[in-house]
Amino acid sequence: xxxxxxxxxxxxxxxxxxxxxxxxxxxxxxxxxxxxxxxxxxxxxxxxxxxxxxxxxxxxxxxxxxxxxxxxxxxxxxxxxxxxxxxxxxxxxxxxxxxxxxxxxxxxxxxxxxxxxxxxxxxxxxxxxxxxxxxxxxxxxxxxxxxxxxxxxxxxxxxxxxxxxxxxxxxxxxxxxxxxxxxxxxxxxxxxxxxxxxxxxxxxxxxxxxxxxxxxxxxxxxxxxxxxxxxxxxxxxxxxxxxxxxxxxxxxxxxxxxxxxxxxxxxxxxxxxxxxxxxxx
Amino acid sequence: xxxxxxxxxxxxxxxxxxxxxxxxxxxxxxxxxxxxxxxxxxxxxxxxxxxxxxxxxxxxxxxxxxxxxxxxxxxxxxxxxxxxxxxxxxxxxxxxxxxxxxxxxxxxxxxxxxxxxxxxxxxxxxxxxxxxxxxxxxxxxxxxxxxxxxxxxxxxxxxxxxxxxxxxxxxxxxxxxxxxxxxxxxxxxxxxxxxxxxxxxxxxxxxxxxxxxxxxxxxxxxxxxxxxxxxxxxxxxxxxxxxxxxxxxxxxxxxxxxxxxxxxxxxxxxxxxxxxxxxxxxxxxxxxxx
Numbered sequence: 001x002x003x004x005x006x007x008x009x010x011x012x013x014x015x016x017x018x019x020x021x022x023x024x025x026x027x028x029x030x031x032x033x034x035x036x037x038x039x040x041x042x043x044x045x046x047x048x049x050x051x052x053x054x055x056x057x058x059x060x061x062x063x064x065x066x067x068x069x070x071x072x073x074x075x076x077x078x079x080x081x082x083x084x085x086x087x088x089x090x091x092x093x094x095x096x097x098x099x100x101x102x103x104x105x106x107x108x109x110x111x112x113x114x115x116x117x118x119x120x121x122x123x124x125x126x127x128x129x130x131x132x133x134x135x136x137x138x139x140x141x142x143x144x145x146x147x148x149x150x151x152x153x154x155x156x157x158x159x160x161x162x163x164x165x166x167x168x169x170x171x172x173x174x175x176x177x178x179x180x181x182x183x184x185x186x187x188x189x190x191x192x193x194x195x196x197x198x199x200x201x202x203x204x205x206x207x208x209x210x211x212x213x214x215x216x217x218x219x220x221x222x223x224x225x226x227x228x229x230x231x232x233x234x235x236x237x238x239x240x241x242x243x244x245x246x247x248x249x250x251x252x253x254x255x256x257x258x259x260x261x262x263x264x265x266x267x268x269x270x271x272x273x274x275x276x277x278x279x280x281x
Numbered sequence: 282x283x284x285x286x287x288x289x290x291x292x293x294x295x296x297x298x299x300x301x302x303x304x305x306x307x308x309x310x311x312x313x314x315x316x317x318x319x320x321x322x323x324x325x326x327x328x329x330x331x332x333x334x335x336x337x338x339x340x341x342x343x344x345x346x347x348x349x350x351x352x353x354x355x356x357x358x359x360x361x362x363x364x365x366x367x368x369x370x371x372x373x374x375x376x377x378x379x380x381x382x383x384x385x386x387x388x389x390x391x392x393x394x395x396x397x398x399x400x401x402x403x404x405x406x407x408x409x410x411x412x413x414x415x416x417x418x419x420x421x422x423x424x425x426x427x428x429x430x431x432x433x434x435x436x437x438x439x440x441x442x443x444x445x446x447x448x449x450x451x452x453x454x455x456x457x458x459x460x461x462x463x464x465x466x467x468x469x470x471x472x473x474x475x476x477x478x479x480x481x482x483x484x485x486x487x488x489x490x491x492x493x494x495x496x497x498x499x500x501x502x503x504x505x506x507x508x509x510x511x512x513x514x515x516x517x518x519x520x521x522x523x524x525x526x527x528x529x530x531x532x533x534x535x536x537x538x539x540x541x542x543x544x545x546x547x548x549x550x551x552x553x554x555x556x557x558x559x560x561x562x563x564x565x566x567x568x569x570x571x
Contacts, residue, residue, distance in 0.1 A: 014387070119549045120542060121508035124526065128538065131530045208393055212512060215395055216527070230399065234516075237403050246403070250396040258391030265387065265454075272458070 012269075018262030021255055029075040038065035040072040040224045048241060057244045060232060070248050073226040077256055080141055080210040085202030087145035089152060089195055096156030097187055100164060101179045111157070114150045122147040126209060130218045137223055140213070144206045152198040159194055160187050193271050200264040204257055211253050226253045327543060328536035332529065337540035341522065345544070347417050348514070348521030350433075352506035355441050359448035360499045366449075367456025367495075368488045374461055383457070390450025398443040398516035405439060412439050415518035440517040444510060448502065452495050459491035466490075493563055497556055504552030507545050 010016070028035065038055075044063035051058045057066035099107045126147055129135075135143055163169065169186050177185070188195075213219050214227025221228070226249035233246035302308055306317065321327070328337045366386070370379045389397075406414045413419070417436050424432050463469070464487055472486045502509060511523035518524065522541055529537035 014384075119546050121505050121545065121549075123508045123511065124542065124545065127511070127526070127530060211393060212395065215512070216515065218530075230396065234399060237399075237407050242403055246399065250393075250399070254392045254396060257393065258388060261387060261391050 012262075012266040014262040015266035018259035018266075021259035022263075025074050025078060025256060025259075028071055029078050032071045032075055036065065036068040036071050038068040040064060040068040041222065048239070050240075051244050057248055058241070060229075060241075060245060061236065066229070066245055066248070069224050069229055070226070070252060072224040073229060073249060073252065076137065076223055076225040077207050077210060077253070080137060080144070081203045081207035081256075081260075084141045084144035084148065084206035084210075085199050087141065088148035088202050088206075089199045091145065091149035092152030092156050092198060093188065093191065093195055095149065096153040097160045097183045097191070098179075099153070100157045100160035101183060101187070107157075111154070114154055117147070117150040118154075122150075123209070123212075127213065127216065127218065130213050130216075134218060134220050136220045140210060140219060141206075144209055148202055148205060152202070155198070156191060156194060159191060163187050163190055193267065197264060197267045197271060200260055200267060204260040204264065207253070207256055207260065226250070322543075327540045330529075330534050330537045332532040332534035332537070337536050340525070340537060341540045341544055344520055344522050344525045347519060348507060348510060348523065351437065351440055351444065351514070351519060351521055352503075352510050354437070355444035355448060356499060356503060356506070358441075359445045360452045360495065362445075363449045363452030364456050364488070364492070364495055367453045368460055368483060368491065370453070371457040371460025371464065371491070372483050372487070374457075379457075382453075386450045386453050389446050390454075392447070393512075394443060394447040395512040395516050397446060398440065398513050401439045401443050402516060412436075417520050436519075440513050440519050443516075444513050447513075451498060451502075455495050455498055456491055459494050460487060463487045463490045493560070496559055496563060500552050500556030500559070503555075504549035507541070507548065 041064060044059065046055075046059055046063045048061060049055055049059040049063075055065050055067065057070065060066055060069075095110055099110045126143060129143055130140070133139060133143075164187070169182060172182060172186060210219075210225065211227035211230075214223070214225040215231045217228070217231050219225070219228070229249040230246055230253075233242055233249075236242070237246070306314060309317075325338065326336075327341075329335070330337050330340055333340050366382055370382045373379055402414065405412045413436050417433065418424075418429070419432050419436075422432065469482060469487055472482045477486075507522045507526070510521060511526060513519070514521045514523035515527050522544065526538065526541050528534075529541065
């Protein structure tokens with residue numbers, strides 16, 4: 001299970017494409033305010049302006065600059081995607097490894113909770129809660145993380161269970177190593193590739209969910225987001241405005257998800273030794 | 282008297298509140314409320330919608346066929362074409378055809394379903410005007426027979442296309458990856474050595490053995506179809522369970538939401554059971570193991 005993810009990614013065009021897109025988005029998100037002179041939510045009386053030198057992507061129905069919204073939308077997407085995925089994978093790792101090592105009643109209870117969550121699709125619960133709370137970014141991250149750790153916890157538990165039986169772990173245990181020591185010294189390092197993949201797919205899921213919820217119009221309306229832009233633009237689909245109002249956030253969102261998928265796909269190939277050494281597309 | 286959503290904040294009076302608490306038995310302890318719910322459930326009563334003013338069971342059952350039609354068709358088409366494309370792609374891994382299929386299908390599966398749906402809706406519905414914008418049938422048209430079927434298909438086409446395109450990537454990738462592993466087995470070499478045609482080796486020897494994980498995945502998707510189709514149904518205002526969930530949420534119609542969640546859970550369980558059953562049919566080794 002000792003795989004060097006860095007090597008795998010460097011040799012895949014698809015993964016390199018993903019990394020470049022994500023880096024580009026990161027730069028855009030960080031330097032957003034320098035790239036556009038307009039506040040994304042400041043309203044003007046120039047509504048529905050077509051793209052021009054002043055407004056690269058025109059203005060929307062209340063005269064907000066669409067290009068600024070697109071730039072600031074990258075912030076929301078990346079922030080929610082990465083934080084929610086990080087939190088979720090941390091929860092998965094803690095819960096999965098502890099369930100595997102502690103075992104007994106604790107393991108049973110945790111796994112039954114996971115089962116219960118897996119039967120009811122998270123998206124319905126998330127929509128339910130979001131419709132009620134109209135969550136801000138922080139609450140949304142928390143919500144996505146709390147409903148996103150279950151699948152990962154199950155995989156990690158299974159993996160940790162098999163690692164637990166390995167010789168060097170029993171040896172360490174016979175020398176009197178505690179569960180905590182075992183988890184941090186021996187189990188977690190070997191789980192890194194799986195955690196990394198769980199994280200990547202978590203990012204994809206969170207980015208999609210954030211956009212989806214905003215698209216349904218059930219998040220905090222003061223948060224600028226690609227999903228919200230599409231939500232607003234769809235109401236005016238009978239005008240020509242969708243060309244510069246609906247398509248850009250949609251393409252940006254798709255590119256983000258595609259970039260993350262590319263990295264995930266490469267890691268997946270690297271993790272499955274049977275798929276290795278393939279001519280990477 | 283019905284009261285729901287934000288209206289409650291305006292219209293609520295102490296008398297009304299007391300009346301509602303009594304009528305909905307909210308003063309009873311939780312276990313008694315839950316017991317009453319279970320008892321009603323056994324009798325086939327899943328509640329009464331105060332928004333639609335009808336029994337939840339009849340609302341849910343009225344919407345279910347549309348979701349079944351949409352998702353069932355989409356899953357069949359996307360899984361079958363995903364399997365065929367995956368087999369063709371995995372057979373010659375690294376070839377030009379494999380690379381272009383892989384890149385193309387990965388790109389499509391990167392599109393969020395609602396964005397793909399909106400593109401189709403605006404392109405074919407609004408701009409070209411060749412497909413209807415919403416609904417599952419033309420209202421008050423009084424169509425019957427073949428004309429009705431055509432009308433249903435006409436409404437089904439765009440959401441079906443969007444859903445199929447979104448699902449095709451998953452079964453394709455899985456089949457392709459499994460093909461790659463299966464092709465390394467000695468029996469493939471044996472089959473080739475016997476002089477069987479490429480076609481037969483590809484589909485009967487390798488393809489059949491690559492099916493198992495795809496069936497599992499399709500089964501899981503089948504169980505999650507109500508949640509998986511929610512965005513597509515909303516974009517096309519398609520009157521299935523996903524759209525119903527959304528409407529009920531906006532109206533705070535909790536009995537309906539409860540009913541939908543129950544159906545969703547039952548579906549997931551049934552689908553998992555069917556997947557387990559199909560295992561032993563597809564893979565005889567599992568039968569021996571028991």
